[in-house]
Amino acid sequence: MSSNIRNFSIISHIDHGKSTLADRMLELTATIAPREMHEQVLDRMELERERGITIKMAPVRMLWHPHRRLTQNETQKDAEWIQGDDFLYKDLTYKIRGIFFDVRKKLGLGHKEQIYHNALEIEFKKNGLVFESKKNIPILYDGNNIGLYQPDFVVEGKVLIELKALPEISRPQTEQLWSYLKGCEYKVALLVNYGSKDLEIKRIVYDKSRPSSSALSALSALSLRESAGVSNQVEEYVLNLIDTPGHVDFAYEVSRALSAVEGVVLLVDSTQGVEAQTLSVLSVAKNLGLEIIPVVSKIDAPNARVSDIVSEVALLLNCPESSILRASGKTGEGVAHILNTIVEKIPPPKSTGAGVxxxxxxxxxxxxxxxxxxxxxxxxxxxxxxxxxxxxxxxxxxxxxxxxxxxxxxxxxxxxxxxxxxxxxxxxxxxxxxxxxxxxxVRNPSHALPGYSPPAPVIWASVYPESQDDLVLLRQSLERLRLSDSSLSYEEESSGIMGKGFRCGFLGMLHLEIIIERLRREFALNLVVTMPTTVYRITHTNGKVEDIYSPAHFPDEGTAKRVEELWSKVSVIAPPEYYGAISQLLYDHEAEIGETATLPDGKMQVYADMPLRELMRGFFDKLKSVSSGFASLSYELLGFRDADVVRLDVLVADEIVPAFARIVSRRRVQHESEAIVKKLEELLPRQLFVLKIQAKAMGRIIAARRVSALRKDVTGYLYGGDITRKMKLLEKQKRGKKKMLARGKVDIPHDVFLRVIRDS
The missing domain is CATH 2.40.30.10 (Translation factors)
Structure with missing residues (x-):
């Protein structure tokens, strides 16, 4: 029945704890078996786990049973433990798990057990944990001591740790450790495997005072349970969660997810407060009329400002502070309350009254x-x-x-x-x-539902295979990625120097970086990527209007009647002490600063209009730098405005290299020209002739550098005689160099293209 279905998403600013909260929900609802549980379980791509961010939305179905009545044989404590709020040594085991992942991040995989053992000793000391290494523990069988067990660690006198470095953990290792627990005084053990593929952690519990595994299985299945003659039927709710990305580049993923649900859980980090993307995703949810459940997360953090952030969120949503939930995705505190609130507040799906x-x-x-x-x-x-x-x-x-x-x-x-x-x-x-x-x-068709507006690419870049033999593979790879990433767009193009490739559209610089990295990893492609650029609208002297995506097609100086570019409305939230540095940064990036506001927690919110070209010129990284990482950013496109830009061409040995061409602001053309020729002077290998590197814009050479020629010692074999013999040989070499300078061509290594683009 649809009355028992709840469809919802988790939304927030990036790094506010969405994936961690989703992990605890999956644990609490027993959706994933404990042996299969790991960090960021919904982030399936390797890139997502490496970077610690969500890139793709991830739907998952969970079963939840709120307000389960207790039978005569159950205590309140047992019921809470079954629901997952109070499992044994939860704070300690989560802290230890965090240390395991820190070691994995720093050391990587493939080492011997002793290496990980030594590293964990250091980390335990740094985190103030009391531990014993290689402690002898007696094993009892029917009350008789039958031997000794020596785990790698005993932490805080409560948790045993057994280290492995095997390809994978199999059932015998788990059963062996469980049998050791059964015969000793300890109740919890962590079986840790730094395997060949990834870190694997299994939590093993043996505690006779806890409910039996069969009872837990029955509760997980939520069937009818008979105990002491009392029937206890538990109502089952289906919770469909769609986990969403938090980065502004993936806002299209968020908008699609929110169109498929009736409510959202709005997460706000208790250490950061409301940030720019929080307001952006909240606005989308309000426009769709979704039920909003506000949650303040990371309440277990040492620097959490829970009461302050609760007040801030209450003012933002115009709701009482008592309606703001508090939770920790790390320890699981408050997660059951969130699930119960989802059942109570988010409405069930409504019928459209049509067919399929x-x-x-x-x-x-x-x-x-x-x-x-x-x-x-x-x-x-x-x-x-x-x-x-x-x-x-x-x-x-x-x-x-x-x-x-x-x-x-x-x-x-x-x-x-x-x-x-x-x-x-x-x-x-x-x-x-x-x-x-x-x-x-097909038999009884219904009308189409309102869909999504197609995503508008924000930046464009040309992608070429290093070898033209890989062109077909690149085309197939882009088709495959397009099936899993609908915001990617591409079209085939050709270059006289680079050969055939594809002009690709992306939603931002991070989106570009992710796609290129996926092409390299998942399809083993070696690629050359040109400088990313935004779209320009050109009005020619004959009245023809054309959108230009590539610097190579940008008109020469004086041949266009009008040039327009996309602008964006930027919202920056930061502490007030950084306002001066941020204002200067906005000025350097040609922004027009608009209104400012003071948020309830004292932060400043600054609105500005900025060319999209400047936003993509490393603005986000510079913003984080000048604000010591405290500033947050969101933006939306405004439309086209007049642009004062020119095309900057780079000539190597008097030949234009299209891959180095870029469109720059007229006021920055001198700086950009000098920077690119200096970089190429450092990167290009020396030739047998003097190599000229020039930057050309507005019909003239703006900056130039020369790389001296490789020179053979043509007089080395002479050991005496008249000086005219040496002069004759040197003059002959000079004439040869002059001829090579006129006819010579330079083969630019592909790594030079990559380094220039990366550094730019």
């Missing part, structure tokens, strides 16, 4: 099963074998499989109205499935 309607909010691809769409069913139901149709593409297919994401794909017989799940289409052709399209029945 499912909104596609994301999709993936499998080599064997084709396109797999992730959809929210707004009307009717979808079963395996149903004939369905893409409304926009007008393409029919048969549902090969339907199911839920738990978070792995779990097949089911049918997806009912209000549910979120996946549908295997079997389609292996790109361009048919699209985000925002509606699935409907």
């Amino acid at each position: 309607q499912a909104l596609i909010f994301d999709f993936g691809y499998s080599d064997h099963r084709g396109v797999i769409v992730y959809a929210r069913v707004f009307g009717g139901k979808i079963a395996k074998g149903d004939s369905l149709r893409f409304c926009a593409a007008q393409t029919d297919f048969q549902a090969l499989e339907v199911g839920w994401l738990t978070p792995r794909e779990t097949p089911s017989e049918v997806l009912h109205e209000g549910e979120i799940g996946y549908i295997v289409t079997g389609i292996k052709k790109a361009g048919i499935a699209s985000v925002g399209d509606t699935l409907t029945s």
Whole structure:
């Protein structure tokens, strides 16, 4: 029944604890088995776990049973432990887990056990933990001492730690440690494996005073339970969570997720307070009319300002402070209360009253099963074998499989109205499935749902394979990435020097960086990427209007009637003591500062209009630098305005190199010219002739450098005689150098392109 379904998302500024809170929810609802649990479990890409950020939205289905009545044989303490709020030594074990991950980050994988043992000793001391190493523990069997067990560590006299460096942990290691616990006085052990693939931690408990594993299994399954003749039926709620990214570059992912839910959990970090992206995602949620549940997170942090941040959020939402929830994703405190509040406050899905309607909010691809769409069913139901149709593409297919994401794909017989799940289409052709399209029945089609506006690329960059033999692989790789990232756009182009490649559109610099890194890692491609640029609208002298995405196509000085560029409205939130430095930074990036406001916690919020070109010129990194990391940023596009920009070309050996071309502000052309020729002077290898490096703009050479020629000692074999013999040889060498200077060409190494772009 849809009345027992709750669809919600977690939204916040970046690094406010969304993924950690989602981990605790999955643990608390027993969605994931303890042996499979790890940090950032919904962040499936290696890049997400490395950087500690969410890049892709991640849907997951959970089962929750609020306000379960106790049977005669259960105590309140047992019930709380079953719900996950008070498991044994929770604070200590979470602290130890954090140390394990710190060692993993610093040391990496592949070392011997003793290396990790020594590193953990250092970390335990740094964190003030009392521990014993290689302690002898007697093992009892029927009350008799049958031997000694020597764990790697005993921490705080409570938790045993067993270290491994195996390819993976198998069942025998787990059962062996459990049997040791059974025969000694300790109750909790952590089996830690720095394996060949990743860090693996298993928490093993043996405590006769706790409920039995069979009782826990029954509670997890939430069937009817009979105890002492009392029937206790527990109401089951289906919670469909869509975890969202927090970085401003992935705002399109957030907007798609929010269109598929009825409510959101708004997280605000108790150490940071309200930040720029908090206000941005909150505005989207309000515009969609979603129920908002405010939560102050990280309340266990030493520098948490819980009461201050609660007051700030209450003023922001115009609600009483008592309605602001408090939680810690690290320790799990308050998470059960959040789940209960979701059940109480977020409304169940409403019926559209039409036939089959499912909104596609994301999709993936499998080599064997084709396109797999992730959809929210707004009307009717979808079963395996149903004939369905893409409304926009007008393409029919048969549902090969339907199911839920738990978070792995779990097949089911049918997806009912209000549910979120996946549908295997079997389609292996790109361009048919699209985000925002509606699935409907072929037999009884319904009208399409309002979809999403297509994402507008913010920056563009050309991507070329190092070897033209990889062009087909690059095309196929971009098609595959497009299936999992609908905000990526690309079109084929060619360059006289670089060969054939693709002009790609991205939502920001981080989005560009992620896509390029995925192409290199997932498809083993060696790439050359040109300088990223924004779109320019050119009005030619004949009245023709054209959008330019590449500096190579930008008109020469004086040949265009009008040049326009995209502008953005920037919101910066920072402590007031950094206002002066931020104002100077905004001026340096050609911003027009607008109104300022003081937030309830004393921070300043500054609004400014800025060319998008300048926003992408390292503004975010510089903002973090001048504000000591305290400033936060969000922006939205405003439209086109007149631009005072010119094309800067780079000539190497009198030949223009298109990959180095860029569009710069007229007032910065001298600085940019000198910087690029100086960088190339350092990077380009010496040739057999004098190498000229020049920067050209506005019809003239702005800056130039020379790299001296390699010179062979042509007189080295002479050991005497007239000086004219040496002069004759030197003159001959000079004539040869002059001829090479006129005819010579330079082969620029690919790593030079990469380093110039990276440093710029």
